[in-house]
Amino acid sequence: GAVVSQHPSWVICKSGTSVKIECRSLDFQATTMFWYRQFPKQSLMLMATSNEGSKATYEQGVEKDKFLINHASLTLSTLTVTSAHPEDSSFYICSARDGLMNTEAFFGQGTRLTVV
Amino acid sequence: GIQVEQSPPDLILQEGANSTLRCNFSDSVNNLQWFHQNPWGQLINLFYIPSGTKQNGRLSATTVATERYSLLYISSSQTTDSGVYFCAVDAGGGADGLTFGKGTHLIIQP
Numbered sequence: 192g193a194v195v196s197q198h199p200s201w202v203i204c205k206s207g208t209s210v211k212i213e214c215r216s217l218d219f220q221a222t223t224m225f226w227y228r229q230f231p232k233q234s235l236m237l238m239a240t241s242n243e244g245s246k247a248t249y250e251q252g253v254e255k256d257k258f259l260i261n262h263a264s265l266t267l268s269t270l271t272v273t274s275a276h277p278e279d280s281s282f283y284i285c286s287a288r289d290g291l292m293n294t295e296a297f298f299g300q301g302t303r304l305t306v307v
Numbered sequence: 308g309i310q311v312e313q314s315p316p317d318l319i320l321q322e323g324a325n326s327t328l329r330c331n332f333s334d335s336v337n338n339l340q341w342f343h344q345n346p347w348g349q350l351i352n353l354f355y356i357p358s359g360t361k362q363n364g365r366l367s368a369t370t371v372a373t374e375r376y377s378l379l380y381i382s383s384s385q386t387t388d389s390g391v392y393f394c395a396v397d398a399g400g401g402a403d404g405l406t407f408g409k410g411t412h413l414i415i416q417p
Contacts, residue, residue, distance in 0.1 A: 192352060225404040229348070234393065237404035282348050286404070295355035296340060296397075296405055301348045 193219050193289040197299025204275055204306055212270045212302045214241075214285030220265035221287035225296075226258075229282040238283075241268040275306040309334045309398045313408035320384055321416055328379040328411045330394030338397035339370055340405065341379050343390050350393070353379070384415045 194217040204210050214224055224241040239249045239260055247260035257279075259271040268287075272279055284301040288294045310333040320326055332339070341353040354361050354368040356377065361368050365385075370377040381388055391412050395405035 223402055227404070234409045235350075235395075235405075235407045237406070240402070240404055284348070284350065294338075295352065296338070296395075297352060298342075298350040301350075303348065 192295065193217075193287070193297045195285065195287050195297045195299040197285055197302055199302055200300055201303040202305070204304070206276055206306055207274055209271055209273045210275055210304060212272075212283055212285075212304075214268045214270070214287070214299050216266045216287045216289070219287075219289040221268075221289070222265060223288070224262060224268040225286040226260065226268075226270050227284050227286065229284065229301075235284065239270075241270075243268075272304065275304070277306045280304055280306045309336070309396060309406050311394060311396055311406055311408035313392075313394050313411050315411060316409065317412045317414075319414045319416065322384060322386060324384050324415075326381045326384060326413065328381075328392055328394075328413075330377040330379070330408055332375050332377075332394075332396050334375070334398050336372070336396040336398050338405070339377055340395050341368055341377070342393045342395065343388075344393060344410070345390055353392075381413075386415045386417055389413055389415045 196215045198213045222243045226238045227235040229235045241262040243262045249255045262268040285299045312331045342350040356370045358372040365382045367380045391410040393410045395407045
């Protein structure tokens, strides 16, 4: 299957600082990538859809000024958590599809963010 | 939006047992996938199965799209099968993200 790589795997940052998470499609091009968040013992929730060359679309309740998304190329999307606070501590995971419609989604390894 | 319900929420079995996990969804879907989340959080793709039946080793899955449900079968369970199994669907096209169920937490005891 297609490979999606996410970096870093884990990060600890101080409250008030910003953290950038990278998501790369290694062996295919992805015009659209997706960012999810998972709190402990809960399911994955879609946060936003990252569109190459255009603005991201955010799910209801997700602050676009706090979670900045940049999709600068067909193989890279980044999520920046700005002015992080302890309540932003979570597992963030990205996804991409190899193809345009109705194809299998593959996920990165995820990033565990802890804000202290 | 589309609703996804998984059952049972928790399942404890002895090694060697068989199990059936269920996923119900509230609307027509273009994509349905089953995942296994390992202890490190990574999602392992098990099946991409918007309809029909597929098998991969000890695992198999069936989706009856007209009745809006999917089943994941695990036979001869091993301790390494433990973890959380998620069903996720996409009611739109490739531009939509997946909607996940709450998962089934499976524990296989030796």
